[in-house]
Every structure is written in structure tokens, then in C-alpha cells.
Amino acid sequence: MSEAAAIEERPASIAVDFLARIRATPEAEAYRFPVPRPGGRDEWKSLTWAQTADRVTAIAAGLHALGVRSADRVGILSETRIDWILADLGILCSGAATTTVYPSTNADEAAFILADSGSTVVFAENQGQVDKLSGVRERLPDVRRIVTFDGAGDDEWVTTFADLEEAGRALLAKDPGLVERLIGEIERDQLATLIYTSGTTGRPKGVRLTHDAWAYQAAAQAMLAQNDENDLQYLWLPLAHSFGKVMISGQLRIGYPIAVDGRIPKLMENLAIVRPTFMAAAPRVFEKVYNTVYTRMKAESAVKQRIFRWSVAVGRRHVAATREGGTPGRVLAVQQQIADRLVFAKLRELFGGRMKGCVSGAAAISDEVAEFFEAIGVPVLQGYGLTENSAGAFVNRFGANRIGTVGLPLPGTEVMIAEDGEVLLRSPAIMTGYHNDPESTAAALSEDGWLHTGDIGELDERGVLRITDRKKDLIKTSGGKYVAPSDVEGRFKGLCPYVSNIIVHGNNRNFCSALIALDADSLKSWAAGAGEGLESMTYAELVATPQVRALIAGYVDKLNGELQRWQTIKKFEILPRDLSVEHGELTPSLKVKRPVVEKQYAVLLDKIYEDTLVH
Template sequence: MGVSAADEKVDWSRIENRAPSVAHMFRDRVTALPDGEAFRYPVGEDWRSLTWSQTRDRAYALAAGLVELGVAAEERVALMSSTRLEWVLSDVAVMCAGAATTTIYPTTIHEDVAYILADSGSRVVIAEEAAQVETLRAHRAELPDLRKVVVIDGEGDGDWVVSFAELEESGRARLAAEPGVVDARIDALTPDHLATIIYTSGTTGRPKGVRLTHSAWTYEAAAVDAIGILSQEDLQFLWLPLAHVFGKVLLTLPLQIGFPTAVDGRVDKIVENVGVVKPTFMGAAPRIFEKAYGKITTMMQAEGGVKAKLFGWAGGVGKEVGLIRAAGGEPGGMLALKYRLADKLVLSKIRDRFGGRVRFFISGSAALNEDVARWFDAMGLLILEGYGLTETSAASFVNRPFAGGYKFGSVGWPLPGTEVRIAEDGEILLRGPGVTSGYHQLEEQTAEALAEDGWFATGDIGEVDEHGFLTITDRKKDLFKTSGGKYVAPSLIESMFKGICPYASQLVIEGDGRRFVSALITLDPESITAWAAKNGMAGDSYRQIVTSQACRDMVQGYVDELNSKLNRWEQIKQFHILDHDLSVEEGDLTPSMKLKRKAVTTKYKDELDKFYVES
């Protein structure tokens, strides 16, 4: 691979001449493309669209409504909703009102909701439905700064609560009386004004509010635009939580570049929606790709016979072609003939499951297994893994969709304008326009993470190769040492297992200060139910299946395969299969589906301790 990050063509003018704020960026987009499609959203079984000018009309009305409620510049407006059109409109409205968005997941526990609202000093909350309003009402005494609650799906109470429609209506009245009120707010914004506070969903202690300015978001959008991987011809499908930094940056990109975005956060509708929307790209957490890989491969295994052999053959051909294309070539001769046949019979049908137009996926928020990435590539579906944190406005690194611009197992090259340095202990340090200005009201924690010269300590361990590709090894705090003095990187092992075992949902490694490594394993309910039907357990419950000896023997085979790829001190000597999967609702995973390791190992400490009882 002769290409390196230094060879990349970058349109630096995009970054140097970027808009002063997100609101300016939005207003410029409306001016440039008033009749272009901006957002697509579901209504019943149909999809409807808003043009950029229609989006402005609604966003300006909502912004004026916030002004009418007394929201001042940089004051916080909290959004507590699933991913839907109203979230998009509300966030844009907050930007246009000169205020700042506080993002809250709808699954956040009540105590943390109250803490986030109080800590951020949020003046208004835009909530999704009545149950959330009642949660806020129950904590009203703890929230002296909270003036009003706006409910999307519900009615106002004539006092503290107003409906979304009422907010929009009051804004239209304000605009009629003062047509320039919103534009005046936008004109007053500067790059250094606060745009967003995102509270990290940490595994211990109170969430920390990450302060992100307008310049951080406009840089992110302009830097992606500058590398030319997206254009107005693209169509995005956006389902990720918009309270998460990954979702938020994917919402900022269309304002800069101008492509339309289909928005629907219902996770159970992702596969159906992708087939209908037919996007050209989509961002997702690795778990989505792992589930698709597991479902398709186990389904083919279950078919057996000629179909399974054909699927395996086609995948092998696809991998050969993928390697050639990654190096900048095209298959020729007999391989080209085999590929055309494999594509017609198998590979194109897999791509059709994802709408048939995907140019690439973007994976972020956790480590993507390299084997899973290579499998998708063999199918003709390139996954570009990226890397960033809430504190770096999401994207700091991303692979590029051209020959020599991506390397499986890495998170790619830095965005132009972002610097990287590896500390002596292997920690990744980042500096650039996307880095946070600090943690809200936490000077000590800010000083610990952010040096005076601008370098941010990520807490991740990694290395940069000679071509500029960054590979993440593990979280610094997750690395542990066995009682024998050997270091183990759990995230890497956990990711490897998901590429080996198509039935795996989660693997949680334990062994800190222990004499060997053990693990908790959960299996994907859908995949393991299909396996059970082929193994004499049709109709059995999930618990019956995963606690059966046949299931354990099957999993043991995959654990043995994993161990064959590990150093002796890293190998899993004991494991326990939980009788239920881990979930966001039970506090095991973050809303972006990232494992809360400490929470899980603490919850199942008794099960893990049994492995280490001396016999």
C-alpha cells in the first residue's frame, strides 16, 4: 500500500472559509438549495419530505417560539427524545435562537435526567411524550432554572407545559410582529459561542457535560466536506441516537454538504427502512453490523447443502476481489468471470437487503471486528471505521472510500486539521478545532484531560503506522494485569470473538489480578433461536436454549477457536453463558450500544468469583 495520509488531496478552502456557526451554516444551505430535499421522515407507512426552505420555515418558527419563552443567547434548551424529525427541527431551532442544546437520551434514568438538567442550567426541555413530562414534574423542585416544558406528543397544561404545536404557533406570531428576530440571533453568533453540551454516559460516577462550541461543529462538517467523500448526490439514512455525538455530527454534515437525510430512530425498523429508503451511506454502531453478519451467515449455514456451499464460494471470491480493489486494481481473467457469477447469484442479493445503493457504511462508537468488516467488503459493502469521542465532536479519524485510503482493523487517517500524538505509555493524544473547550463546571477534570497547549488525553491506547493509519488497541482504563503480571486488552479479544462466533451478542472479559482470564457470554436471541430449531430445540425458550449442554458445547468450540489466536495468558479458561442478553434498559450498555464493563462485571461478580475458588 503506497498511499499515505500525506498524499491525500484536501480542499482546505472548505475549512478556512467555513461558516461562523451551525446556524449560519444552515442559513447558507437554505439560500444555496431552497428547493432541494432536506429531510425525509415517516408518516404511517409512507415517507414525506421537507425542502430546505420548508425546514427553515419550521425551524425559524420554533426558534422564535424559544425567544418568546425568554431563552437568551447560550442558554440551554434540553432535548429528550428519540431520533425523529422533531428532534432535528428542535436542534436546528436552538442553534438559530443562539441558544445551546443539552442532549438527553430518552432512556436516561430519572435521577440522571434531573442531574443533567440542573447541572446544565437548562431553561426549557423539549420532551417526547407525557411520561417524560411527569418525570420532570416529579423533579420540578430540584430544577429552579427550568421555565417551560415542551411536549412533542402531548398537550399543554396552560401553565408549565406547552405542546410542540403551540411553541411553533407562538413563534410564528413573534415572527409576524418581528420578522428579523431569528436572523438577528444568528447574526450575533460567533465561532466561540457554546452550541452543545453532551453528557457522557460514563460507567461510574455522575455524567460529565462536554462543552462543544459552534466552531467545533462547523470544523467537523467542513473537514469531512474537504476530503470529498460525500456530495449532494448522496442520501443518508439516520437512525442513530441524536443525543449521541456520532448522531449529532451526522446531522451536521447535511447542513454543510446539502445531501438529503431520511430520519427514523426506530431500531426495529432499520432493516425495513434501509430497503425502502435505499440510502447511499449510513452510520451505525458495530453491533448493527455484527447482528447482520450473524443473521445472514447462520441463515446460510442452516440452509446447508448446495446453498451453503454457493454462499461460501461467493464470499471467497468476493474477498479475493476486495483485496485487489483495496490495492487499486480490478480482477481480470478467470477471477473476473467467477466474480460476475458470484455477484449475480449471491453478492448482489446481499446488497439488495441494504437497498442496493450503499457506497459505504460508517462505523463508530466502539471497535468493529476486522473479520466482520472484511465479510461486508466481500459482499461489496465497504465499512469505513472511524474514531472520535464526545470530547472531540465525534470524528477525529476515518477511513476513506478509495484504494489505499482504508485499512481494515484501523480507524483510518485523521481529518485535516486534527493532530495526533502517541504518549510514552501508548495513550492517544489529539489536538485540533474539534476538541472540547472543557467539561461544564468541572475545572479540575478539564485540566486533567486537556493540556494548556491543547492536547487532549483520550484514554485510548493505540499506534500510528507508516501510512498514517491509527489502530486502537484498547481503553487505557480497561487494560488489566493478571496475577502473573501479564497485560490483557479485553476490548480486542471481545471484538475478535464476535467475528468468530456468529451467534455472539456480547463477550465480557474478566481477569484483573486473577490467575487466569474468564468471561461472561451472551448470545443473540434471534440467531440462537434459529440454531435451536435446527438442533432439536424448536419452541424452547431462550433460557432453555442457552443453558443447554448442546449450546454450551457449540459455544465452547468457538471459544477454543478464539483461544487458538491468543497468547497463553490471554486465553479464556472459564466462561458462563448468561440466560439473558445485556441491554441498554438494564444499564449494561450505553445508548450507543457500548459495553459498560464495570457495571456488568460488578453486577455478575458472584458468577465470576466462582471461577476463582480454589479447589
């Protein structure tokens, strides 16, 4: 079957894919999830597809019993966990639409999202989230019921997840075919998901995504996938974000199980236990592993350091030799085998030892970091998309990973580069618009269905896309020179193993500067071997020392040696703490909110440029 035919023959909704998967492999493992035990240990349990179906249909029927009907909105306010997925599938199978809310969202913004969306029922993770909603109840006139995963019911506004399922099973006992009928009534262009984008200023906008958008993503992923039901995905991404959401769509079509746990501090520990074959992550995760490996290696003996450096150099040469289908020479092939045995196999054990590769999205990953992972045998496939096109538009392929690009478009996705370099997209995954915001919708969508992404990019002769910057983030210095900050920032992350985040600044200034936040773990490892009493200092104390200033200045000098004169970082400041989601400087998908950071550190930035004349 051709790609076009496979895309055109997709079902009307992903709920149909769910039913098909249940019938095809009812006893196969569908999901794996941790159950906390005393002492901080977890016991991992599984659900088969048949067991998943039992719970999902009960949830869908339970929602129906609460009066939820076609295209009604139902919110989910929770961390990534198995209950999130079950609730979402239940909502979809009832014919309703999921409103996603990040658990870190404050009460004011949660109230806005739930009220703006018109959500009538909300799944809340625990008592803390229930209390958050109770505090703004007067602003939620449409919310009839809260369903809590872990909290207690109150026989009035709050019910438990178990009680909802029990009510659903009671209804199904009277009407066994209810959920299948509800799925059969879902129309292709019916609202399935409202995802509110975490804007840098002002209120977030609700992106309206249809049942067809997710059915398309499932069909496109199934066509590209080199994995099967024997693979295992590890899922930690926030499911309130489109990147996390898209990673649970293709599974229904392909049939592999997912191990799900959104607790980020448990990530590396869980990888060793679960031993997945692939996962998706934001670049920050890969950068942190990269930095950790390099800083730990500096504490090893001189012999081990030489072996490590030799092996990585061999790996990088091997990556270069095999790029575009090339073949390494016999000597290089033997060297690669030795490097793999001495170093790379041990590094792969950090990921459980079975990892075929990873998908990176939500922001750009530096070429240096991507080449490192390719060299050790865990290729990181960079992809590209927006919430407005349900996350998936471009992705690199296994065996054809073109580092520095976001690869080829998904089957069924069209791309066009506008005269000003902006990337335009058109596909079944494109949103129908912003909820209650026709003005923003008209600005983002053309009459013939093209989505204006706001990203600047270029296509090569093969159709491979390279994103060069955000249209609105391009810096123009007072000297009239344009600078792409993300390019400079990505280069620095590849050079400096101690950096966590960097923000290049310089719009309408006479030179470029940078605010640099360091990775606390990597910095602590460096301090442990630096002596001079540094090992006992806190992060804030360390970054104020001349030793750390000199350490980072060395990497800034290396960076400047790779840049054009007008791109170079003339001055920098090290921030007293790392950027965080809690302080509003990062989105939940770990993207930097540049305007927020620049506003927060405006005094520091102004100080950089005070009484400064740079030629």
C-alpha cells in the same frame, strides 16, 4: 483551495451553513420521515429546505419569545426523530445551546443533567417524558417551560410544539429579520451543545462543545465527502450521542437529504423502503446482520451453503487482492462477478440495494465482520472520535478502507502518541471543558490544547491510526502479562455467529475468562434445526443446555487457537440474557459498560476462579 484554507474559512457557526443551504437549494429535499398510520404501516413524508427553514425559524423565534437568549441551555429529551433535528436547529439558530438527554435516562439522572446544565426550556417527546420531568419538578428550578412534541399543553408549565411555532411566527410577523440577526450575533467560541457522557460509574460529565466545533465538522466532512445532494443518508443513531449529532452537521454543507427514524426495530424494514446510499451505525448493527446471514444460511440446502461459502471466500480473496490499490487477476475478477450475481447482490438488497457504504463508530468492529461487508460490496468505514472532540477525529476513506484501523485524521485534526501509547488529539472540534468540573477538565486537556483520549493506539508511516485498547481497560493478569480485552472480544465476534456481547475478564487473576451473551434471534435459528426439542425452548432455557454449551465451547477453542497462551479463555459462562441499555449494561450507543457488567456478575466471576489452578 487547500485543506488548511478550507478549514480556516469555515463560518462562525453551523447556523450560517444552514442559511447558506436554504439559499442555495430551497426546493430540494432536506429530510424524510415516517408518519405512523393505522395498522402499523408508515407513510414517509418529506420537507424541502425552504419548508425546514420555515419551521426552524419559527422555533428559534418561539424560544426567543420564551426569554431564551445567547448561550442559554435548552434540553431535548426524545428519541431520534425529525422533531429532534428541527428543535436542535431552532435552538442553534436562536443562539442558545442544546442539552442532550437520552430518552431512556431515568428521572433522577435527567433531573441532574437539566439542573447541572442550567437548562431553562426542555423539549420532551411525549406525555411519558413530560410525566418524568413533572415528577422531579422541584429539582428543576431553572426550567421555565416544557415543550412537548406529542403530548398536551397545560397552559402553565407545558406547551405544545405547534403552539411554540405559532408564537414564533407571531413574533416574526412583527420582526421578520429576528432570526438572521440572532445567527449573526453568534460567536465562534460560544457554547452550542452540552452532551453528558454516559459514564460507567458516578454522575455523567457535561461536555461543552462550541458552535465552531460543529462548523469545523461540517467543513471537514464536506472536504472528505464523495457524496452529493443526490445521496440519501439513513439516520437512526441516538441524537443525544455525539456520533448521531455529528452525522447531521456535514449535511448542511453538502446538501443531501436525511431519512430519519430512531426506532431500532424498524431499521432493516426501513432500509428496504427508503433505499439509502449510506448510513452510520454502531458495530453491533453490522454484527447482527452478519450473524443473521450466517445462521439463516445454515438452514438452507447443502448446495446453497456451498455456493454461499465459495462466494464469501472469493469475496475475501478479492478484498485482499484489491487492498492498497491492487488489481485482482482475471480469474479472480470473473469469480467475483459470479459471486456477486449469485449471492452478494441479494445481500445488498437487505440494505435497499443502493448502499455505497457505511460508517462504523462508538466501538471497534471486528476485522472478520468488516471484511465480510467489504466482500459483498457494502464497505464499512471505521472511524474514531470521542464526545470530547464532537465525535469525528479519524475515519477511513472510500476506495482506501484499511480494515483494522480507524483511517486517517480529518483535515485540521492533529494527533500525537504519548510515551505510554495514549492517543492525544488537537483540533477545533475539541471541547472547551467539562461543565462545572474544572478538575476533570484539567485532567483531560493540556494547557496547549491536547485532549487525552484514554485510548492506546499506534500510527503507521502513512498516518493511519490503529486503536489497540482503552488505557484503563488493559488487563494485567496475576502472572504479570498484559491482555487487550477488546482485541480478544473482537476476534471472537468475527468467529462466532451466535454471540451478541462478550466481556473478557482477568485483571489480577491467574487466567482470562469470559462472560458471553448470545443473540436471541441467531440462537433461535440454530435451535430450530438442532432437534432434540430445543426449538420450543426459551433463550434462558437454551443457554443452560449442554448442547449450547458445546456449541459455544467450539468457537472458544477456535479463538484460543489464534491467541498467545496468556490471552486464551480458560473458562467461560453464558449469561442468562443479553446485555441491554435498560439494565444499565450498555450505553445508548451500545457500548458495553464493562465495570457495570463485572460488578453485576461478580458472584459468577468469582465462581469461575474458585478452587481453580490453571498452568
